[in-house]
Amino acid sequence: MSYQEEYVGSFPKDFSYGPFEQNGESDNGSLQEDHKPRILLMGLRRSGKSSIQKVVFHKMSPNETLFLESTNKIVKDDINNSSFVQFQIWDFPGQIDFFDPTFDSDTIFGGCGALVFVIDAQDDYQDALDKLQLTVTKAYRVNSNIKFEVFIHKVDGLNDDYKMESQRDIHHRATEDLAEAGLDHVHLSFHLTSIYDHSIFEAFSKVVQKLIPQLPTLENLLNILISNSGIEKAFLFDVVSKIYIATDSSPVDMQSYELCCDMIDVVIDISCIYGMVDETEMNTFNSQSSSLIKLNNGTVLYLREVNKFLALVCILREENFQKQGVIDYNFLCFRDAITQVFELRSKSQNANKNRSDIELLTNGAGDSTEGTSDSLQVPLP
Numbered sequence: 001m002s003y004q005e006e007y008v009g010s011f012p013k014d015f016s017y018g019p020f021e022q023n024g025e026s027d028n029g030s031l032q033e034d035h036k037p038r039i040l041l042m043g044l045r046r047s048g049k050s051s052i053q054k055v056v057f058h059k060m061s062p063n064e065t066l067f068l069e070s071t072n073k074i075v076k077d078d079i080n081n082s083s084f085v086q087f088q089i090w091d092f093p094g095q096i097d098f099f100d101p102t103f104d105s106d107t108i109f110g111g112c113g114a115l116v117f118v119i120d121a122q123d124d125y126q127d128a129l130d131k132l133q134l135t136v137t138k139a140y141r142v143n144s145n146i147k148f149e150v151f152i153h154k155v156d157g158l159n160d161d162y163k164m165e166s167q168r169d170i171h172h173r174a175t176e177d178l179a180e181a182g183l184d185h186v187h188l189s190f191h192l193t194s195i196y197d198h199s200i201f202e203a204f205s206k207v208v209q210k211l212i213p214q215l216p217t218l219e220n221l222l223n224i225l226i227s228n229s230g231i232e233k234a235f236l237f238d239v240v241s242k243i244y245i246a247t248d249s250s251p252v253d254m255q256s257y258e259l260c261c262d263m264i265d266v267v268i269d270i271s272c273i274y275g276m277v278d279e280t281e282m283n284t285f286n287s288q289s290s291s292l293i294k295l296n297n298g299t300v301l302y303l304r305e306v307n308k309f310l311a312l313v314c315i316l317r318e319e320n321f322q323k324q325g326v327i328d329y330n331f332l333c334f335r336d337a338i339t340q341v342f343e344l345r346s347k348s349q350n351a352n353k354n355r356s357d358i359e360l361l362t363n364g365a366g367d368s369t370e371g372t373s374d375s376l377q378v379p380l381p
């Protein structure tokens with residue numbers, strides 16, 4: 001995956017929340033690049049925002065985050081190219097001040113798809129809750145379509161009872177605060193997370209899924225696949241980030257998800273060491289990629305490449321795998337259907353683009369930030 005990291009503000013001397021002005025790039029050209037949907041990471045200082053971004057999208061090991069310096073600028077991170085999911089993550093400094101005149105809320109919240117607010121569960125969280133209320137109020141006024149996600153973070157240090165108790169308490173107080181501000185209709189989603197296990201990947205998967213307009217179709221296709229193939233659980237993974245972009249509608253249990261993530265790691269590692277390198281793409285995960293792991297409890301993990309970004313990972317009973325021919329045939333139908341879904345999406349995106357180009361030609365230069373999509377852009381498989 002190619003990541004592009006860009007600093008778009010600095011603090012305190014030349015701090016500016018208006019990223020385009022900060023870079024001196026207020027022309028439409030630079031704004032157009034920012035049409036990708038945005039996920040904002042906010043929360044108090046040292047709550048773990050940068051660590052989350054580094055661990056999920058930059059393969060940083062959790063221990064290394066101990067040495068991360070405090071963020072004093074808005075850091076804009078482009079997640080694109082070799083990944084299926086394409087968006088920007090903006091990591092905000094903890095000491096963000098919404099009342100600073102240079103804080104351009106319209107630009108920042110306008111094109112935002114999801115706002116992830118990180119709360120350090122190992123710390124006293126009253127201040128964090130106050131900030132959450134302020135942030136949601138500000139953001140909702142600008143853009144009522146934002147999905148608000150609260151990460152109750154660093155729960156690795158808490159025992160199970162305390163974890164549940166904190167979640168209940170934070171949930172209760174945060175919704176009460178919003179009701180006080182007259183925003184009781186705003187929905188907050190809560191996730192217990194830690195960078196030291198898979199919970200952070202799982203939570204981010206759920207955030208990203210909400211930005212994929214085709215999610216119900218993907219879920220439906222997975223339901224059809226599993227019910228006709230004797231599969232117990234199936235995940236559609238973005239291979240590079242290990243985010244699952246869809247799963248069938250049966251509940252996800254953490255252990256299954258972890259097993260599937262580990263399988264992807266094994267396949268990628270083996271492919272990198274022994275795989276044939278495609279000279280044009282340098283990509284060892286390709287249409288030939290598949291893997292089968294039999295566990296000693298009678299369960300089989302089966303991975304098939306869907307396209308260069310996506311893999312299907314299934315969990316099934318060993319006896320059901322005897323009909324591998326049926327599974328493989330159904331998989332091919334599934335893969336065709338997925339390709340069609342995204343071809344359709346790509347066609348409608350192109351049509352929209354052509355339409356807005358024509359509008360621009362007839363209306364003269366319009367504001368290119370208008371109509372910014374807050375749903376994920378997906379490259380053609």
Ligand SMILES: Nc1nc2c(ncn2[C@@H]2O[C@H](COP(=O)(O)OP(=O)(O)OP(=O)(O)O)[C@@H](O)[C@H]2O)c(=O)[nH]1
Pocket residue numbers: 043044045046047048049050051052062064065066067068069070071072092093094095153154155156157193194195196
């Ligand atoms: N135990 C534990 N520590 C974490 C976790 N996530 C982050 N940390 C630690 O929290 C500290 C602060 O993390 P950062 O990512 O720098 O926090 P930040 O929110 O970006 O901080 P600012 O840049 O100051 O706003 C680091 O020492 C991390 O190692 C977690 O899940 N569990």
